[in-house]
Amino acid sequence: MTFHSGGAPRRILAVGLATLVGCAYAQTQAPSPAEQRAAKLVSQMTLEEKAAQIQHRAPAIPRLGIPAYNWWNEGLHGVARAGEATVFPQAIGMAASWNTQLIRDIADTTATEFRAKYLARRRPDGSIAGGPGLTVWSPNVNIFRDPRWGRGQETYGEDPFLTARMGVAFIGGLQGDDPEHPKTVATVKHFAVHSGPEPARHREDVRPSLHDVIDTYLPAFHAAVTQAKSQAVMCAYNALDGVPACANPHYLKDILRKDWKFDGHVVSDCAAIADIHLTKSHAYVRTPEEAAANAIKAGTDLFCSSGAKDTADPATTVRAVKQGLISESELDEAVRRLMVARVRLGLLDAPGEGPYAGITAKDFDTPEHRKLSTQAARESMVLLKNTGLLPFKSAPGRIAVIGPNANSVDPLVGNYNGTPSQPITVYAGIKARFATSQVSYVEGTGWVAPPLEDIPDTTLCQDAACNEPGLKAEEFKGIKLAGKPVAVRSEPNARVAWGTPTREERETSIRWTGYIRPSESGIYRFRYSGENGYRIYVDGKLVADVWDIAWPTSDTDIELTANQAYTIRVEAMQNGTRGDHRLQWSRPSASDDVALKAAKQADVVVFVGGLTARFEGEAMSVKAPGFAGGDRGTMDLPAPQQKLLERLHATGKPVVLVLMNGSAMSVNWAEANLPAIVEAWYPGGEGGQAVAELLAGDFSPAGRLPVTFYKSVDQLPPFGDYSMKGRTYRYFSGEPLYPFGYGLSYTSFAYGRPAVSKNAVKAGDAVDVSVDVRNSGSRDGDEVVQLYVSRKAGGAPIRSLRGFQRIHLKAGETRKVSFKVDAQDMSIIDAKGTRVVPSGAVDLWIGGGQPAGTKPAAGAAVRVNIKGQAVLKPF
Structure with a gap:
């Protein structure tokens, strides 16, 4: 096994993206007030205080007026894990709208609710009482390259262009238009080539081709950083070309910071720092101290920990500095970036100040x-x-x-x-x-x-002989079943209405114990119908575990014998106000x-x-x-x-x-x-x-x-296999059931003949294309007008989405829809990772979907000829 102390990659990625781009660090500019304040705070911290600030649960530094803060907040499609909130369609559903303004409005509303939740739970000292902060670990712009990936639902789909446009809109909504006073800080993830399989994510070493990196995996991240100005990035679990993503200087320094001029902070995926050294994971270095040092040197600023005492522990970072693995000045830079984010968000100021003072603690779930x-x-x-x-x-x-x-x-x-x-x-x-x-x-x-049904009260009892019906119930304050029960009582079933949907949050937990006696023999499956965490034990066996709803497990079958009494224990927590929770099973018959x-x-x-x-x-x-x-x-x-x-x-x-x-x-x-x-x-x-x-x-x-x-x-x-060959509509040559971009309507649309500004252009130039779209049906409706570009050249996809507009047309109405097709739209990526505009024909299709297959969409085609050849920057 080969270990690395300095983060050198096991394989250099061809000539490297940085060489292809040819960019240098951004010129030094005068620090902003937020940067000045952050630098001053860092200069007053001890080594131990700095090391503590780079963990996601950052402790308070009272003497500097810095409250405790938890950086981990989720906002994929609404405020998550913070009780009641508006729940929007999952990210993949939002992408299906093909409506970027809608996505921005959703993200802006989510940011408002984050601000409201933050105000509701902020203590007088500025820390937060178990509630969300303002750093949002969303959106996920990984490419949904394979439908088997369970986390694909968190993404905007399989296309890099659609994903980029959706990601830019979402980040714009979360952060707002003032980078010095963001509404929240968006964290685009998981940088950079990450899309399953889930069981291998902590040890997988992905080695994508330069073609696929530039053509598929990086465009959405590039747009998020350079166009939407995302102020944070999360690095992934897996390794890239032999180097763990959170310790990968090529991606984090050369690409992210040098080429793209990213000046925000990088947070690790949770436990990814430990993955750098653990033998069951990447085993890239030997010790936790080397792992922490490699991550910081590569450009990771914030460690999301998997527990109280692991590689992300502050003491590990302190030892890394004292062992000379990193300098204190390198640690300073990481802490400075984090402090800049907190200053910009107003987390170090009194509430009720700044551009978002009009948001109140009641402005959520309205x-x-x-x-x-x-x-x-x-x-x-x-x-x-x-x-x-x-x-x-x-x-x-x-x-x-x-x-x-x-x-x-x-x-x-x-x-x-x-x-x-x-x-x-x-x-x-x-x-x-x-x-x-x-x-x-x-x-x-x-x-x-088999279907689930409520477990009858008659099957539950408090003693093995079933002389006393019901279950023993113990209720606890808080969601951890901790301490002395605040109430102990007998109940006929593990069933309770936790309250009506009101603004008041309820945090409690309860444990029911007793016996269950089924009336028939065979295989059973159990579930508790609550919307928060629960666990069910039957005969001492854990048969359902959904305690941590962030990573739920499924139900487990268990064989029971008729008229035999088995112990049963049901544990449930409530962190909100959902009601009507019931103990259920599926019976053999x-x-x-x-x-x-x-x-x-x-x-x-x-x-x-x-x-x-x-x-x-x-x-x-x-x-x-x-x-x-x-x-x-x-x-x-x-x-x-x-x-x-x-x-x-x-x-x-x-x-x-x-x-x-x-x-x-x-x-x-x-x-x-x-x-x-x-x-x-x-x-x-x-x-x-x-x-x-x-x-x-x-x-x-x-x-x-x-x-x-x-x-x-x-x-x-x-x-x-992370190669894009044979994947997604861009490289899949087979016949799909339903193609990318497909969808039916209750009305119909007709397309006129497209008009282009030029039928022939010099390589590197752009053309304008427009088409009349008519609602040819009998009722009003929306149409999603899609622009696809096809090139017959080596390395080119079958076709690529390069524009779209969702428009509303009344019955019989016609509207002209226009697109600008620039040099990048007409380019391809060759095997060496170079973006070129080759000479020859460019076929443009504008329609309500793709033109080919058994379900071709209405639309029209036009051809543009390219004269000469041009070499472009990758992005």
């Missing part, structure tokens, strides 16, 4: 914010198939709403989520929208197992007969299936077929859902399939057999209302896919 969430859900939904069933011509007399996602909050929120105070499930949305219809709900099946009966009695069936963030997500332990570590082994609908869906179709009743998921689904059977399919993603707190409105035709759907829906994983290269 009706106006929830209205924006509803609008975002409407714009994110993609109509995948419709043979005329939708929209419903009139309210059906009887609607059967069936499926595991039909009446659950889980599929509304996705991962890295907040807590919606008034969640609207699909069932609730349909019931409210179709008030004159008879609407029934049957779960029918679980996500990957559970069947879909009830669902089939409901379908036969209905005029139309709405099956709401797919996944939840309990199955796809970050570093999870999921024990179910087709899932591994939070990733997916198949894109198929889970087998129990598919079986029920086919049986529902066999009843002869029309079935609408509503998918709720964060990644592509191979719903080949549904495409061939069902009349209508809707992709709803994880649509946010009000998502159920938007689904119901879509079915009713209250709006014409205009969401477009930000990822390719393949027919099977068999069409893809191995998951762990």
